[in-house]
Amino acid sequence: MNEYFINNATDTIPSNNTTNVIRNSKAIDYHRSLSVYQSTPLVSLNGLARKYNVGNIFVKDESYRFGLNAFKGLGASYAIHKILQDNPDITTFCTATDGNHGRAVAWASRLAGKKVVVFVPKDTVESRIKAIESEGAVVINTDLHYDETCEIARATSLKEGWQLVQDTAWKDYEEIPALIKAGYQTHFQELEPEIHSLPNPKIDLVFLQAGVGSWAASAIWYYLNRYGKNRPKIVVVEPNEAAGILASFEAGKRVSPDGTFKTIMAGLNCGIPSSSSWDIIKSGTDITIKIKDEFAEQAIRELYYPNGDDQRIVAGESGVGGLAGFIALMTNPDMQILRDTLGITTHTNVLFYNTEGATDPINFNKIISSKP
Numbered sequence: 001m002n003e004y005f006i007n008n009a010t011d012t013i014p015s016n017n018t019t020n021v022i023r024n025s026k027a028i029d030y031h032r033s034l035s036v037y038q039s040t041p042l043v044s045l046n047g048l049a050r051k052y053n054v055g056n057i058f059v060k061d062e063s064y065r066f067g068l069n070a071f072k073g074l075g076a077s078y079a080i081h082k083i084l085q086d087n088p089d090i091t092t093f094c095t096a097t098d099g100n101h102g103r104a105v106a107w108a109s110r111l112a113g114k115k116v117v118v119f120v121p122k123d124t125v126e127s128r129i130k131a132i133e134s135e136g137a138v139v140i141n142t143d144l145h146y147d148e149t150c151e152i153a154r155a156t157s158l159k160e161g162w163q164l165v166q167d168t169a170w171k172d173y174e175e176i177p178a179l180i181k182a183g184y185q186t187h188f189q190e191l192e193p194e195i196h197s198l199p200n201p202k203i204d205l206v207f208l209q210a211g212v213g214s215w216a217a218s219a220i221w222y223y224l225n226r227y228g229k230n231r232p233k234i235v236v237v238e239p240n241e242a243a244g245i246l247a248s249f250e251a252g253k254r255v256s257p258d259g260t261f262k263t264i265m266a267g268l269n270c271g272i273p274s275s276s277s278w279d280i281i282k283s284g285t286d287i288t289i290k291i292k293d294e295f296a297e298q299a300i301r302e303l304y305y306p307n308g309d310d311q312r313i314v315a316g317e318s319g320v321g322g323l324a325g326f327i328a329l330m331t332n333p334d335m336q337i338l339r340d341t342l343g344i345t346t347h348t349n350v351l352f353y354n355t356e357g358a359t360d361p362i363n364f365n366k367i368i369s370s371k372p
C-alpha cells in the first residue's frame with residue numbers, strides 16, 4: 001500500500017438515509033440543554049504556525065468535552081437520547097470500543113438511568129478500562145481485534161435483548177451510527193462564531209484523524225453542506241498499521257487494511273471503514289495519508305511544549321492524529337506533491353481537532369519525557 005492517496009473529490013453529498021438523518025437533526029439544541037454543556041475552546045497556535053511556515057494553526061480542544069476527556073460524548077449522548085424517545089423501556093445498552101466511545105456510551109447510559117455492557121478489544125489499556133467502569137459499565141475484554149469485538153457486541157446484544165449503540169455502520173445497521181454522526185455536528189457548528197470572530201476568519205485546510213471514519217464523515221458532511229465547493233481542503237489521517245480508508249481508496253471500494261493493528265493511536269486502530277461513512281468520505285476528501293506512531297509522539301510533544309507564547313495543550317495519541325499527519329506531510333521531502341496539491345503557503349490557516357486528552361497517562365508521560 002502507498003503512504004497516501006490523492007482523491008478527486010466530487011464535492012457532492014450523497015443522498016441517503018444517513019445524510020437525511022444528519023440534515024434533519026439538531027443535536028446542538030439537545031446538547032445545549034445538558035447542564036454539563038459548554039463549547040470547547042478554540043486555541044490559536046501562532047508559534048507552531050511560524051515553526052511550520054503556515055499562516056496560522058488552530059486547535060479545537062475536545063479534551064474538555066463533558067468532562068470525558070474526548071469528543072465521543074457528543075455522538076453517544078445524542079443517539080441514546082433519540083433511541084429512548086422512541087423506546088423508553090430499554091434497560092441495557094451495549095457497545096464495542098477502543099476506549100472513548102465506550103466511556104461516552106457508559107456516561108450517557110448512566111445519565112439516562114440505564115445499564116451498560118462494554119466490550120473492549122485486546123491491548124486496551126487499564127486506564128481506559130477504568131474510565132469506562134467509573135461510569136458504572138460492565139467491561140468485558142474480548143482479547144480480539146476491534147472488528148471482531150464489534151461482532152461480539154452485536155451478537156450478544158441480539159441474544160440478550162440489549163440495545164447496541166455502535167459508532168460504525170454495516171449493512172442493516174446504519175440508523176444509530178447516523179444519529180452518532182448527527183451528534184458530532186455540534187462541535188463543527190460551535191466553531192462557526194469562534195472562527196468568524198477571528199481577524200482573518202478563514203480556514204483553508206482541515207486534518208481529520210480516522211478510525212472507522214464516522215467522525216471524519218460527519219466533518220466532511222458539515223464542510224460540504226456549509227461551504228460546498230468553497231470548503232477547506234481536507235486531509236484524512238490514519239495509523240500506518242490500521243489504514244482502512246487509505247486501503248479502500250486504493251482498492252476503489254470499502255476493504256479491510258493489511259497491517260499489524262499495532263499502534264499507540266488506539267482510537268484509530270480499526271479495520272474496515274464504516275459502511276455509511278465511506279460514500280461521504282469519498283465525496284469530500286482531498287488526500288488521505290497513513291502515518292507512523294513516531295509522528296503522533298512528536299505531535300503530542302509539540303502541543304505539550306509550546307512554541308513561543310502558545311498555550312499548552314494536553315493531547316492523547318489519537319487526539320493528535322491530524323497534527324501528526326500535518327507534521328508528516330510538511331517534513332517529508334517525498335510529500336511535496338501533497339503540499340502542492342493542497343496549495344499550502346505561508347498564508348494557509350490550518351485547523352486541527354484535539355479529539356482526546358491524555359487517556360493513557362502512563363504512555364503520555366513516557367512520550368513527554370522522551371526527547372526525539
Ligand SMILES: Cc1ncc(COP(=O)(O)O)c(C=O)c1O
Binds near residue numbers: 214267
Ligand atoms: C480520540 C479519537 N479521535 C478520533 C477517533 C476517530 O473516530 P472514528 O472511529 O469515527 O473514525 C476516535 C475513535 O474512537 C477517537 O477515540
